[in-house]
Amino acid sequence: MPLSERQLAAFADKHAGRIPLDTSPRHLAGPGDARHVTHSLAAAGWSAVSDPLSAEIVLASPDLRHRLQFDPQSATSAWWRLRAEPTDTEPGWYAEFGELVPAEVLAGFTDALIDPPPQQPDPWQPVTSAGWHRSSDGTAHSPDSMCHIELRPQSEFSNRPSWHIETREPDHGQFPGPRIWHAYFDEHTPAHLVGSFLTALADRSPLQRGMYDRTGHYSAVQEPSPLRPEQVVDTHTARIESLRARARSARRQQTKPAPTPAKAHTAQPAARR
Known part of the structure; x- marks a missing residue:
């Protein structure tokens, strides 16, 4: 399900006529637009495997290992669920x-x-760097x-x-x-x-x-944001295009054939005259 220009245009239409407000802290900002998630996955080659007439959206990764479910009619408090199937070398999660x-x-x-980050730091590091209080018992809380x-x-x-x-x-x-x-x-x-x-x-x-x-x-x-509505849309589009390019690059690396090992050179005896 490649992300279409029509879908990006629908996102732009919604946000172009709205006055953006800078909202903080992030954990209190509210849900926002779910297309920040679904557009990036679609651009990376994930496909919709759910009923198109249902309120529920289910996206599957190209290798079918990962599935993201968005269910705004969920009977539980979890509206988003992401599952990864186990492989020969990795457990499911x-x-x-x-x-x-x-x-x-x-x-x-x-x-x-x-697109995994180039480095895999301690998950606690960004929290403590942002001034969150971390306790020795394996907990942390926001300011x-x-x-x-x-x-x-x-x-x-x-x-x-x-x-x-x-x-x-x-x-x-x-x-x-x-x-x-x-x-x-x-x-x-x-x-x-x-x-x-x-x-x-x-x-x-x-x-x-x-x-x-x-x-x-x-x-x-x-507070009133210094960003214009067009800039909010442009930021979203640029992020999607960047993820699309990186996903394509990753797929090319995965499908690139392994280099054929060079044959060992064997010295040939000189021909007799």
């Missing part, structure tokens, strides 16, 4: 995300699935204490820890406030993908939301 996870933050995760990250230790079912991220209303005494959104990465989710999600989450730069867009919480700060 699962991740899920709640309704109000910002699409741009989720796109940090899916973009890394398409406003509303977003919590927990690396839960191994359980009776696995000897590896899993990641749990939640954004909640402010605490009410000794009880945690109601949950706004969550993200979960099971114990086999590759560390570089978790790190890319946390990098996008802890990024201090604001996200652009249109006037009257839903935010995650009333305490989100919104």
Whole structure:
């Protein structure tokens, strides 16, 4: 399902007439436009395998190993689910995300699935660099204490820890406030993908939301953005084109035949006269 010009034009039409507002912190910015995720996957060659008349969207990777499900009618709190099937050399894994996870933050995760970062740093590094408070018990929280990250230790079912991220209303005494959104990465989710999600989450730069867009919480700060609507659209288009080019390059590398080893040169005896 290649991404069409008509689909990009529909994105541009929606955003061209809206006044962008810089919205921060990111964990309270609200869901935004899901096409930040779906457009990049389609540009990288993922195909829609769901009923086109259904509200549910299911995208499958070109090798059919990965499947992303977006279900806005889900009976659970997880609207996004991503599954990876096991291979001969790698285990399968699962991740899920709640309704109000910002699409741009989720796109940090899916973009890394398409184009892994050149380095695979400690997933905690972008969080601590952004000024989040990290405790020695495997947890961290945002400066406003509303977003919590927990690396839960191994359980009776696995000897590896899993990641749990939640954004909640402010605490009410000794009880945690109601949950706004969550993200979960099971114990086999590759560390570089978790790190890319946390990098996008802890990024201090604001996200652009249109006037009257839903935010995650009333305490989100919104200010007039210096970006024009056309610049918001151009940024999205440039990102899609960059991912498309990198995905094509990666496919070419995978299909390139291995070089034929040079034959060893054997000295031939001189011909007799």
